[in-house]
Amino acid sequence: MPGSMLLQERPQADPCDSHFLADVAAGQVRLSSEQAATLYRQMPLAELGRWADARCRAIHGDSIRTYVIDRNINYTNVCTAKCTFCAFRRDAGDDDAYTLPNDEILEKVSELTAIGGNQILMQGGMNPDLPLSWYETLLGELGDQYPDVHVHAFSPPEVVEFVNFFDPPGSDFRAKVKWVLERLQAAGLKSIPGGGGEIFAPAVRRKIGLGKCDAEIWLTVMHVAHELGMNTSATMMFGHIEGVDDRIHHMDLVRQWQDRSLTDFAPDGGGRYMAFISWPFQRENTPLGRLPDWDGSGEFPGDVVAMLDGSGEKLVAPEFGRKLRLAGASEYLRTQAISRLMIDNVYSIGASWVTMGPHVGQLALNFGANDMGSVMMEENVVSAAGTTYCLNEQILCHLIRDAGFTPAQRDNAYDLLAVHDTDVSPDLQVDDWSEFRQAKLHVQGEGCDEPVAVTVGGVDSPS
Numbered sequence: 001m002p003g004s005m006l007l008q009e010r011p012q013a014d015p016c017d018s019h020f021l022a023d024v025a026a027g028q029v030r031l032s033s034e035q036a037a038t039l040y041r042q043m044p045l046a047e048l049g050r051w052a053d054a055r056c057r058a059i060h061g062d063s064i065r066t067y068v069i070d071r072n073i074n075y076t077n078v079c080t081a082k083c084t085f086c087a088f089r090r091d092a093g094d095d096d097a098y099t100l101p102n103d104e105i106l107e108k109v110s111e112l113t114a115i116g117g118n119q120i121l122m123q124g125g126m127n128p129d130l131p132l133s134w135y136e137t138l139l140g141e142l143g144d145q146y147p148d149v150h151v152h153a154f155s156p157p158e159v160v161e162f163v164n165f166f167d168p169p170g171s172d173f174r175a176k177v178k179w180v181l182e183r184l185q186a187a188g189l190k191s192i193p194g195g196g197g198e199i200f201a202p203a204v205r206r207k208i209g210l211g212k213c214d215a216e217i218w219l220t221v222m223h224v225a226h227e228l229g230m231n232t233s234a235t236m237m238f239g240h241i242e243g244v245d246d247r248i249h250h251m252d253l254v255r256q257w258q259d260r261s262l263t264d265f266a267p268d269g270g271g272r273y274m275a276f277i278s279w280p281f282q283r284e285n286t287p288l289g290r291l292p293d294w295d296g297s298g299e300f301p302g303d304v305v306a307m308l309d310g311s312g313e314k315l316v317a318p319e320f321g322r323k324l325r326l327a328g329a330s331e332y333l334r335t336q337a338i339s340r341l342m343i344d345n346v347y348s349i350g351a352s353w354v355t356m357g358p359h360v361g362q363l364a365l366n367f368g369a370n371d372m373g374s375v376m377m378e379e380n381v382v383s384a385a386g387t388t389y390c391l392n393e394q395i396l397c398h399l400i401r402d403a404g405f406t407p408a409q410r411d412n413a414y415d416l417l418a419v420h421d422t423d424v425s426p427d428l429q430v431d432d433w434s435e436f437r438q439a440k441l442h443v444q445g446e447g448c449d450e451p452v453a454v455t456v457g458g459v460d461s462p463s
């Protein structure tokens, strides 16, 4: 597990020097933000991937790559925020606004356990009509009926709104967050997903996350969760209006706050960021997606504004926030590879193939990712914004094995539950792969059709 000691930087080193990168890959030196930015811009993709892969192998070994079977439950789509990249939210009075009743949520968990699942990823909009007792009752019923199912739920923006809605006791924001999280933890909450991370840089965040908490608050919620012994994940949604330096800054903040949690709480059994997952923005059905594409002339406004310390100001580029630069497979793999090298104190880098497709996800295992994410049974948030791919356990195992690794099912703590190294492995039971044709794995703008057990890349999707 990386992060037990804080690494030193070697700021004068040429980041493209193979001796320096060998030390980075071995976990002996820390990449600075400036070095990461240089690597991003200068190193050929295949070479960058090899170094990210070397770092991944130093942490996770050469053989096993993992996945988890969980179910994404979006308990409500009513939301007070208006993120411009979101196609999922509704106002309370909208015809298709919903809040799932408890028995429907419990039924979904029943279906999950029937296929061997052991975790739910539960996130929703920021719904002011739901009192704390609604959450406590739900968590209690989940714990009573499914004590072995890990509840990974309520991303920082939701927790922030809980503080606003519930008016908890406490002299400051941190104390109020702690009170709320202690109540939810006592009711059965086990860990916190990293939804709502987007891009931390204020100039970008103000443009795309209307009504959503800033980076300091997002990171503080996670720091409190770590204090309470809960593990969390961190996410980044890129490929919209941000600059490359914004991505590096985002990764650096995750690394800095992980350092803090490891120093402050790890000796006493505290929690930490267990995973970092990044994925490209999906434009369909979103206000942000209606922006015109950048035509490639001149410098991209996001790059003009972006600063490695997050201090970029929109005024320096009048076109900032008015043009999109979507990320394709190369940008995705490059960004993920940099995250593996940069975020040296987070154990898992997750491949997010939900939007890029299973074969790019498979490739991501050679660009620093150790985990293929989750087999889930529905997906509502990312699919509302366009394309998603649906994979079941057999295909996930097949993809991992085909990439040269042994697939293994894990739990939320990344402990291995089943290593599929025998001929009774899920993928090795399939005689006829024709029923898994690509066309059947591809869903555009809708949730996946049941009863197929499907996957959305282990993404702690938006909230």
Ligand code: SF4
Residues within 6 Å of the ligand: 079, 080, 081, 082, 083, 086, 087, 088, 089, 124, 125, 126, 157, 212, 462, 463
């Ligand atoms: S991304 Fe989450 S917080 Fe933002 S509008 Fe959508 S549901 Fe609400």
